[in-house]
Amino acid sequence: MSEQKRLDLAGIGCGSRTRTYMKLAMEMPDKYRIVAAADPVPVRTEAVRDFAPESERADVKMFASADEILAQPKLADVAIIGTQDDYHFEPCKKALELGYNVLLEKPISKTLREALILRDLTNELNRRVAVCHVLRYTPFYRTLKKIIESGEIGEIMTFNANEGVGAWHFAHSFVRGHWGNSKTSTPMIVAKCCHDMDILYWLMGRKCVSVASFGELSFFTKATLNEARPDRCVDWTTPVGEDPYDARKYATAEDAKRWLGMVYDRYETASEDEIYEWLKTSPWGRDAMQCDNDQPDHQVSIMKFEGGLTGTFTMTAFEEGRHIEIYGTKGKIRAGVFYKNNGPGEISVTPHFGGETRVVELEDSDAGYQGHGGGDWGLMCALYDDMLNVPVEKMTTSIQDSAHSHVMAFATEHARRTGQVVDLAEFERLVLSGNLSY
Ligand SMILES: NC(=O)c1ccc[n+]([C@@H]2O[C@H](COP(=O)([O-])OP(=O)(O)OC[C@H]3O[C@@H](n4cnc5c(N)ncnc54)[C@H](O)[C@@H]3O)[C@@H](O)[C@H]2O)c1
Known part of the structure; x- marks a missing residue:
């Protein structure tokens, strides 16, 4: 009996979301293979590569940006685009033009007009784009x-x-x-x-x-504050956690640390002092009442x-x-x-x-x-058929x-x-x- 085709995946923007999908994909190694990863932060491409079985790691091609990977001919069946909201349109358009099908993080693009253009381009080129509406x-x-x-x-x-x-x-x-x-x-x-x-x-x-x-x-907003205070929580003199939004909790409270993992690459190994140091310059160290939100x-x-x-x-x-x-x-x-x-x-x-x-x-x-409970896993289970087998109008998202x-x-x-x-x-x-x- 012939082996089923494996779907080759390339990660573009290997942050929290792409790594989640790649890790889940490798729980189904008969369906998926990681072949490429692109991100300016090397530990993130390395993390994606390291999800691959040891025997396939050396073959995973690594790139420092979306532009670099998309300057190559098509390398995979599906490009997973997990860059930030303001950088979905360009890599997705380019990937479609190169012949990739795409798993695209939401939102489709930063503007609705670009989202509609990508929809129309997908139709025109007869490609498939699945959007990560995980619910x-x-x-x-x-x-x-x-x-x-x-x-x-x-x-x-x-x-x-x-x-x-x-x-x-x-x-x-x-x-x-x-x-x-x-x-x-x-x-x-x-x-x-x-x-x-x-x-x-x-x-x-x-x-x-x-x-x-x-x-x-x-x-x-600042208007909520009764009196002035430093705009970095590490400069506060009040006991940690007295203010429920105290950023110092990222270093001390388990429920806050959970969120740290999504934005701080070294969250698993960093000491409390190192996290405090990071909070001095990181956006997540700011007083929640004094941001540019x-x-x-x-x-x-x-x-x-x-x-x-x-x-x-x-x-x-x-x-x-x-x-x-x-x-x-x-x-x-x-x-x-x-x-x-x-x-x-x-x-x-x-x-x-x-x-x-x-x-x-x-x-x-x-x-x-809650969170994406079951959604990320369900998406990766469905992606294989959605990309290869079902008619476009039957794709889940x-x-x-x-x-x-x-x-x-x-x-x-x-x-x-x-x-x-x-x-x-x-x-x-x-x-x-x-x-x-x-
Ligand atoms: N489906 C969902 O439920 C869900 C949940 C959270 C986030 N998101 C969406 O997923 C996307 C990614 O979110 P995230 O939390 O993983 O963000 P992230 O910041 O962890 O990941 C983005 C990655 O893109 C990389 N990057 C930046 N410039 C690049 C370039 N030129 N080329 C290649 N890579 C580049 C960054 O280094 C980073 O690793 C966002 O659009 C976000 O809105 C979706």
């Missing part, structure tokens, strides 16, 4: 989708969805971190909530047609979908985890962290007009909606599909900024034609 691969959302499709709650009329980013996570990523400033990354509703837009679009099984939104940055720490959106279905979505820094209520003509679903912690269960279905509430078991109870959730997210930002109700089809037309800048 679609989690057992939690897959279970929800199955319940909806079974017809148990009838026709969906409305939903309320909530994403609690978590206060420390918000400060780490959307105040101090890569996505604190929308001008150098993307607006919060894109940077974080393109996942939510995408999952709502997928669960509802129809397009969003219009949106309104309100949201502000209210807490993570501009992302709203709370935002609410109201959406109308095809067929008149309506929904609300709330993003807040001040809650942990996602939850959703979906109301249909025959019953309702309540699901998420809140219901897991407070009952009746992680996912439950209650029929109208009497009848028992049914608590639904997930196929894999360790996975779900194709760029063709993901482009709509990006239109939802950018249109929501436009609604927040202007206070207007935004028609999505019109918004997409204006952006694609260059008459509106997003």
Whole structure:
């Protein structure tokens, strides 16, 4: 019997995300092979190379940048693009033109116009681009989708969805971190909530047609401080952790150290003193009330979908985890962290007009909606068939599909900024034609 084809992978931008995917790929060595890695930081390309089985490591080609690897002829079947938000468009465009299929980190690009251009280029060149909307691969959302499709709650009329980013996570990523400033990354509703837009679009099984939104940055600002204090936490004289957002906790508190691993290459071996030293110059050492952040720490959106279905979505820094209520003509679903912690269960279905509430078991109870629970693994399991075997329209998170959730997210930002109700089809037309800048 002939061996199945292995999918050759090249990592472009070998930071936290690409390394996660590469490591998972090597748990399926019959499906995937690492053949190249590009990143200006050598320990990161080396880390990718070292995921490969020892016998294949010497063959992994290493490059110092996206430009360098993309100056070569095509080296792999799939380029995994995990550079930062403002550098997805150029490497993705180049990779498509060279003949690669692409696993592209979200957001598709920093601007919606570029995202739509990449979608159209993918179609034109007949390539495949899978976007890392990892929630679609989690057992939690897959279970929800199955319940909806079974017809148990009838026709969906409305939903309320909530994403609690978590206060420390918000400060780490959307105040101090890569996505604190929308001008150098993307607006919060894109940077974080393109996942939510995408999952709502997928669960509802129809397009969003219009949106309104309100949201502000209210807490993570200098105005919150009662008195002046140094803008680096290492210069504070107060006991460590007295202020809940104290950056010195990266060196001392286990739950904060978890986040350190995503941004500090030496987190596993560094001493407390070395971490303190790093905090003196690192963005993550800054006082969370004195950064250059501009992302709203709370935002609410109201959406109308095809067929008149309506929904609300709330993003807040001040809650942990996602939850959703979906109301249909025959019953309702309540699901998420809140219901897991407070009952009746992680996912439950209650029929109208009497009848028992049914608590639904997930196929894999360790996975779900927290972090990417199960999503990264599910994505790598599906990627092989999505790239090689299924028709493009059956791919789990194709760029063709993901482009709509990006239109939802950018249109929501436009609604927040202007206070207007935004028609999505019109918004997409204006952006694609260059008459509106997003
Ligand atoms: N799917 C998800 O759930 C999810 C979660 C977190 C982040 N992300 C997205 O993934 C992307 C990467 O995030 P991350 O946390 O891995 O960031 P990261 O900063 O850890 O990784 C980015 C890497 O790109 C490298 N790089 C910079 N310039 C380069 C160049 N010219 N050529 C090649 N490499 C270059 C950097 O050295 C770095 O290693 C971002 O767009 C982010 O929004 C997605």
